Structures are given as structure tokens and as C-alpha cells.
Amino acid sequence: MLRAFASDGVLAKHIQGFSARQSQVQMAQIISNAIASKGNAVIEAGTGVGKTFAYLIPAMLSGKQVIVSTGSKNLQEQLFLKDLPALTAMLGIAPKLALLKGRNNYLCQYRLDRQMQEASHIEARLLDDLLKINQWAGMSKDGDIGGLTSVAENSPALPLVVSTKETCLGQRCEFYDACFTRKARSRAMDAKIIVVNHHLFFADSVLKDTGFAELLPDPDVVIFDEAHLLPDICVSYFGQQSSSRTIDDYLQKLLQIYQTELSDTGQIAQFCQRCLAKLSDWHNGLFSIAESDWRVLLGNKSIALASWDLLAELTALQKLLLAHVGRSELLDDIAVKLAELNHKLNHFFQCDNPQAAYSVEFGSRFVMLRISPINIARECQQLFVANTSWIFTSATLQVNRSLAHFAKELGISDAKAHILDSPFDYPRQALFCVPRQLGNVANQQQALKQLVDVCVKAIEAAQGRTFILFTSHKMLEQTALALRTRTQYPLLVQGQAGKQSLLTKFRQLGNAVLLGTSSFWEGVDVRGKLLSCVIIDKLPFVSPDEPLYRARADNISRQGGDPFTQVSLPQAIIALKQGVGRLIRDEKDCGVLILCDNRIVNRAYGQAFLNSLPPMARTRDLEQALAFLRQIP
Structure with a gap:
């Protein structure tokens, strides 16, 4: 491994301008030692360390079976399609590689076949897309929807034909031998390096999300890149969620079965219509209040009554379906799944676990019910077993120069912790400005006016080339509206198009201003002169009314914390x-970070923020920051 990183090693021979970075070699050594000793490691590797090669090279040279889990499909594909092939060529080794995505990235031949059987009842535009998918399915080797170019990404046909847990028949399926999802998992079982994403890893490990006998293999090593995302993902997977859309889908399918297969059983249609009426009443009650905390909602008698009425009707339907088991495979399948769903709804409506938050997320027509554990450490300890090396890395894990918070959250306090700082020259490359005379961010109108004034000046000085990052959609919309009449530079606003489309346009224009909320705070890489300024509206504290935070806060308070x-x-x-981290992406980047929230300098806790950020030069003088921007070519 050390020879690979040496000044005359394979990386130096094959990569133009390569020079070994001490922090990169140090990270590779930490990972090699963890693999050799079957130990665990938590590593914050600042931007520019080169962490991808620092973990891939030890993993590949170890000869062990390794799962690499990433936070995004983009990074997953970059590893599999670019980094791993390049390294296998450089290192002169050929371990079996596999890319495994979540099941909804694969075509389900059974669902496609069902759609084609209903072709005469499908409207023309949808049918046209389904015919294109059917043609592609006959040629595709892996069934990965990412390789389907003849149909738009947002085609309404795709959700009808991709693999889902709810519709999977497993070994009972007539397409089981040809199944793309099963074949992808089979390839993963044989591979030495398996690239997955966090959602798939936890779906397989926690939910056993499969209709097949084999899951992900039990590997020798698991490496989590973008590990800062894991606590939130674990909360989701160790908890429970149910969507009212699923209830509606089951009821509509049962009505369809009645019309096509079991027309002699009018009771099924009657019971389904009663359930749909109760579901509508329940939805109307929830949407009229629009409160996300279920414990608060349960205090409303009409909501509580509507909830139990809905469950009573669904339970009656479940009992009726038992009388018809064996008459239709589709009905049998829904009967089993409806029983599982009713059990989940009963568990949610009971709301009797003080160690969990119960929340409702509102969509346009349906709601998602979530039970979220307030402490995931115990579940993580059962998952992160001793016979595997567990390695966690990200550019953002430490808080106030300590990794203890992350390790405690995931129950991995025995892992060796390492902070490897970025090799970038932050004091020279970046200036951090918190302008003087900022008012209280709690006063929204005042905060909006001062933010817009700062943005106008900074955008002008930077000649566009600016990201403005927000903690709320409302502030984003108000700022976008105000800036339209006050700047000549093109504005790209989240929601106008997809994330990747906006980023592509930002790069193409060369003088644009991009306004985004949480999804643009991470996983965005714009290098060089295209991005010179990042403006953040305020410190990103979670809302105290958010149900999971409220439940955690109550629990900590009870313990005296x-x-x-x-x-x-x-x-x-x-x-x-x-x-x-969006601002400085390589050693040649220069830029200004402006935070329009003076709490970072005039509240005691502000020092913890400052200690955790890269060592940028600092100023309170906005004019100095604007001068820095003007001198960036």
C-alpha cells in the first residue's frame, strides 16, 4: 500500500501531477491497520485529503470482501465506473467488482408484463413510454433504469414498472430466474468489492428488504463514505414508516381484482369503498390541522376517532379477504401485506413508546407516518458486529475538534478516532465574513432586508459566481423575489428545475447566482472560478417544534442533560x-464565505462553530470581503 502512494509508485506513474499528500497516506495507513486488526475507525478527512483513493487502495490490496457504501448514487457510480476501473488498471489486480442499487432502480419484468397485458386500457402517451421500456427490457443485460435513455427520467411509466418490496412475489414469480434485482444481488455475493449506497445497505441489513433468499453478503470490511449522513438514515431504518398512499394503492388494486377476477364477491367492493371513505375523512382531518407531531394530534378527539374508525374498517376488510384466500394470487399477496400494514397502523395509533418520536409528514394528497427512535446507539451496536471491520469517513464529522458526538450517536465508542485536516491553505485561499450591524435573525423582515442588501453587494463584487444557501424555503422564495429587480446576473432558484440541471446551467453560464436550501448544502462540487462566493442566511439549527428533536430534548431533560x-x-x-464546504474545492480555489447571522460571534456557543470550521481568515468588515471578491480573476 505504501509503495502505491510513493513518489515513484503506480499513482505517480499514471496520474499527471500526482504528489503524495501526507494526510492521504496517513488515512490509508489507518484503514490498512483497521482491516488487518479487524478494528473500527472513524476518520474526518478534510476536503482535499483524497479520501477516495485512501480507502479504495487498502481495500483492494487487502484481498478481503469489502462493501463500500456511499451517501449518493452519483458518488456510487463515480466509484464503480471511474475510480475502481482506474485503480485496477494501475495496481495490476482484477478483483470482482459489483455495483448494487436499491431495488427501485431495476426494472421488474413481472410488473412490466402486467402493464402490457392492460395495454388496451392505457392512454396513448403512457403506452408509448411503456412500449419503449418493453423494447429496452429485451436488450438490457442488467435492467438498471439508469441505462434507459429512450424515456424521460420523470416519466409516469417508470413507477409502474420498477421493482418494489410491496409488489415482489419472490420465488413465486414466473420471472424469478430472469429477475434483474435477483441477478444484481447474485453478482454482489461473488464480488470482492461491492459498491452500494447507505439506503440500500440499511434496507438490506435492518429491514431485510428482499423477496429472495440471499441478502448482501456478510463482508470482512464495510467502509462508509459520507458517513455524516448515517445518524439520520439510521433513525429512518431503525424506526418504522407507513404511507397512506400504500393504503390507497391496496384498496384500488382490490377493486381492480373484484372487477377483473372475482366479480361474484360484491362484499370486497363494498368493504373497499367503506375503507376509502374512512381514509378520506381521516385525511381531511389531518390536513385541516397540519400538525406534524402525532402526540399533539392524538389530543384532538375527532382525529383520534377517525384514526380508530379507519383501522376498524381496514381490519374488517382484512378478515373478509381471509375468506377468499386461494382464489387469486394477487388477492393473497395483498391480504398478507394489508395485515402487516394494519399491524403498523395499530402500533402507530397506540403511540405508547416514550423512547420514540411519532410524526406525520404531509405530501400533496397523502401522509407518511413515522416512528423514529430517539437513541439509535443500541440498534447500531447490534448491527456493527465484531467480526467485520467498520470504517466511517467524511469531511464533516468533528464537533469542536472532537469525534465523540458522532461515535456516541452510532454506539461505536470503541472505534479509533482520527481528524485529518485539509491540506488547503485556507488562511490565504478563503475569507470568512460576518458583517457588522446585523440585526436579530429572529426578526424575519429585518433579516430579509439585510440579507438581500448583502447579497446585492456580494453578487456585484463577485460578478455573479455565487451560491446563496438557506435554512428555509420561505426565506429562499422571498430573497429570490427581491433579487430579481436588484441584480443583472442570472438567478437559478431551487424548484425551477432538478438539482443537476441547475448545477449544469450554473457551470455553463459562468456568472450565475444559485439559491438553494438543504439539498445544495452538500454533495455539490463546483471548482475554480465558477464559484467565488457562498452566502448563508443563518446558522442551521433544527426547529424546536420538529417531533424527533422535541422527543430527544424531552428525554435528555428528564436525565438532567x-x-x-x-x-x-x-x-x-x-x-x-x-x-x-461548497466554497473551497481544490488548492487553486479562492473565495469568500458570508454568514448573515451574528450569533456566531456574540453568543458563547459561537466559538464551538468557529473551532469546527476550516481556519479561514476572518473579518467583520463587509467592504474588506467585497474587495477580496473583486480581486479574484
């Missing part, structure tokens, strides 16, 4: 670091 320092502050620090 401080919810702000134990939960709210660490989360906000890591989120801010993600936003700040």
Missing part, C-alpha cells in the same frame, strides 16, 4: 460545515 448542547448545537455545526 442539556438538549441544546447535546443535540441542537452538534447537528447545526455539522450542517454548517457542509454548507461552508
Whole structure:
């Protein structure tokens, strides 16, 4: 491994301008040692360390079976299609590689076949897309929807034909031998390096999300890149979620089965219509209040009554279906799944676990019900077993120069912790400005006016080339509206188009201003002169009314702790670091970060933020920041 990184090693021979970075070699050594000793490691590797090669090379040279899990499909594909092939060529080794995505990235031949059987009842435009998918399916080797170019990404045909847990028949399926999802998992079982994403890893490990006998293999090593995302993902997978859309889907399918297969059983249609009426009443009640905390909603008698009425009707339907088991495979399948769903709804409506938050997320027509554990460490300890090396890395894990918060959250306090700082020259490359005379961010109108004034000046000085990152959609919309009449530079606003489309346009224009909320705070890489300024509206503290935070805060308070320092502050620090990380992406970048929130300098907790950020030069003088921007070519 050390020879690979040496000044005369394979990387130097094959990569133009390569020079070994001490922090990169140090990270590779830490990972080699962890693999050799079957130990665990948590590594914050600042931007520019080169962490991808630092973990891939030890993993590949170890000869062990390794799962590499990433936070995004983009990074997953970059590893599999670019980095791993390049390294296998350089290192002269040929381990079996596999890319495994979540099941909804693969075509389901059974669902496609069902759609084609209904072709005469499908409207023309949808049928046209289905015919294109059918033609592609006959030629595709892997069934990966990412390789389907003849149909638009947002085609309404795609959700009808991709693999889902709810519709999977497993070994009972007539397409089982040809199944693309099963074949992809089979390839993963044989591979030495398997690239997955976090959602798939936890779906397989926690939910056993499969209709097949084999899951992900039990590997020798698991490496989590973008590990800062894991606490939120674990909360989702160790909890429970149910969508009212699923209830509606089951009821509509049962009505269809009645019309096509079991027309002699009018009771099924009657029971389904009663359930749909109760579902509508329940939805109307929830949407009229629009409160996200289920414990608060349960205090409303009409909501509580509508909830139990809905469950009573669904349970009656479940009992009726038992009388018809064996008459239709589709009905049998729904009967099993409806029983599982009713059990989940009963568990949610009971709301009797003090160690969990119960929340409702509102969509346009349906709601998602979530039970989220307030402490995931115990579940993680059962998952991160001793016979595997577990390695966690990200550019943003430490809080106030310590990795203890992350390790405690995931129950991995035995892991060796390492902070490897970025090799970039931040004091020279970047200037951090918190302008003087900022008012209280709690006063929204005042905060909006001062933010817009700062943005206008900074955009002018930077000649566009600016990201403005927000903690709320409302502030984004108000700022976008105000800036339209006050700047000549093109504005790209989140929601106008997809994330990747906006980023592509930002790069093409060369003088644009991009306004985005949380999804633009991380996983965005714009290098060089295209991005000179990042403006953040305020410190990204979680809302105190958010149900999971409220439940965690209550639990910590009962134990005599401080919810702000134990939960709210660490989360906000890591989120801010993600936003700040958009600015300097390589050793040639220069730029200015402007934070329009003076709490970072006039509140005691502000020092914890400052200690956790890269060592940028600092100023309170906006004119100095604007002068810095003007001299960037």
C-alpha cells in the first residue's frame, strides 16, 4: 500500500501531477491497520485529503470482501465506473467488482408484463413510454433504469414498472430466474468489492428488504463514505414508516381484482369503498390541522376517532379477504401485506413508546407516518458486529475538534478516532465574513432586508459566481423575489428545475447566482472560478417544534442533560460545515464565505462553530470581503 502512494509508485506513474499528500497516506495507513486488526475507525478527512483513493487502495490490496457504501448514487457510480476501473488498471489486480442499487432502480419484468397485458386500457402517451421500456427490457443485460435513455427520467411509466418490496412475489414469480434485482444481488455475493449506497445497505441489513433468499453478503470490511449522513438514515431504518398512499394503492388494486377476477364477491367492493371513505375523512382531518407531531394530534378527539374508525374498517376488510384466500394470487399477496400494514397502523395509533418520536409528514394528497427512535446507539451496536471491520469517513464529522458526538450517536465508542485536516491553505485561499450591524435573525423582515442588501453587494463584487444557501424555503422564495429587480446576473432558484440541471446551467453560464436550501448544502462540487462566493442566511439549527428533536430534548431533560448542547448545537455545526464546504474545492480555489447571522460571534456557543470550521481568515468588515471578491480573476 505504501509503495502505491510513493513518489515513484503506480499513482505517480499514471496520474499527471500526482504528489503524495501526507494526510492521504496517513488515512490509508489507518484503514490498512483497521482491516488487518479487524478494528473500527472513524476518520474526518478534510476536503482535499483524497479520501477516495485512501480507502479504495487498502481495500483492494487487502484481498478481503469489502462493501463500500456511499451517501449518493452519483458518488456510487463515480466509484464503480471511474475510480475502481482506474485503480485496477494501475495496481495490476482484477478483483470482482459489483455495483448494487436499491431495488427501485431495476426494472421488474413481472410488473412490466402486467402493464402490457392492460395495454388496451392505457392512454396513448403512457403506452408509448411503456412500449419503449418493453423494447429496452429485451436488450438490457442488467435492467438498471439508469441505462434507459429512450424515456424521460420523470416519466409516469417508470413507477409502474420498477421493482418494489410491496409488489415482489419472490420465488413465486414466473420471472424469478430472469429477475434483474435477483441477478444484481447474485453478482454482489461473488464480488470482492461491492459498491452500494447507505439506503440500500440499511434496507438490506435492518429491514431485510428482499423477496429472495440471499441478502448482501456478510463482508470482512464495510467502509462508509459520507458517513455524516448515517445518524439520520439510521433513525429512518431503525424506526418504522407507513404511507397512506400504500393504503390507497391496496384498496384500488382490490377493486381492480373484484372487477377483473372475482366479480361474484360484491362484499370486497363494498368493504373497499367503506375503507376509502374512512381514509378520506381521516385525511381531511389531518390536513385541516397540519400538525406534524402525532402526540399533539392524538389530543384532538375527532382525529383520534377517525384514526380508530379507519383501522376498524381496514381490519374488517382484512378478515373478509381471509375468506377468499386461494382464489387469486394477487388477492393473497395483498391480504398478507394489508395485515402487516394494519399491524403498523395499530402500533402507530397506540403511540405508547416514550423512547420514540411519532410524526406525520404531509405530501400533496397523502401522509407518511413515522416512528423514529430517539437513541439509535443500541440498534447500531447490534448491527456493527465484531467480526467485520467498520470504517466511517467524511469531511464533516468533528464537533469542536472532537469525534465523540458522532461515535456516541452510532454506539461505536470503541472505534479509533482520527481528524485529518485539509491540506488547503485556507488562511490565504478563503475569507470568512460576518458583517457588522446585523440585526436579530429572529426578526424575519429585518433579516430579509439585510440579507438581500448583502447579497446585492456580494453578487456585484463577485460578478455573479455565487451560491446563496438557506435554512428555509420561505426565506429562499422571498430573497429570490427581491433579487430579481436588484441584480443583472442570472438567478437559478431551487424548484425551477432538478438539482443537476441547475448545477449544469450554473457551470455553463459562468456568472450565475444559485439559491438553494438543504439539498445544495452538500454533495455539490463546483471548482475554480465558477464559484467565488457562498452566502448563508443563518446558522442551521433544527426547529424546536420538529417531533424527533422535541422527543430527544424531552428525554435528555428528564436525565438532567442539556438538549441544546447535546443535540441542537452538534447537528447545526455539522450542517454548517457542509454548507461552508461548497466554497473551497481544490488548492487553486479562492473565495469568500458570508454568514448573515451574528450569533456566531456574540453568543458563547459561537466559538464551538468557529473551532469546527476550516481556519479561514476572518473579518467583520463587509467592504474588506467585497474587495477580496473583486480581486479574484
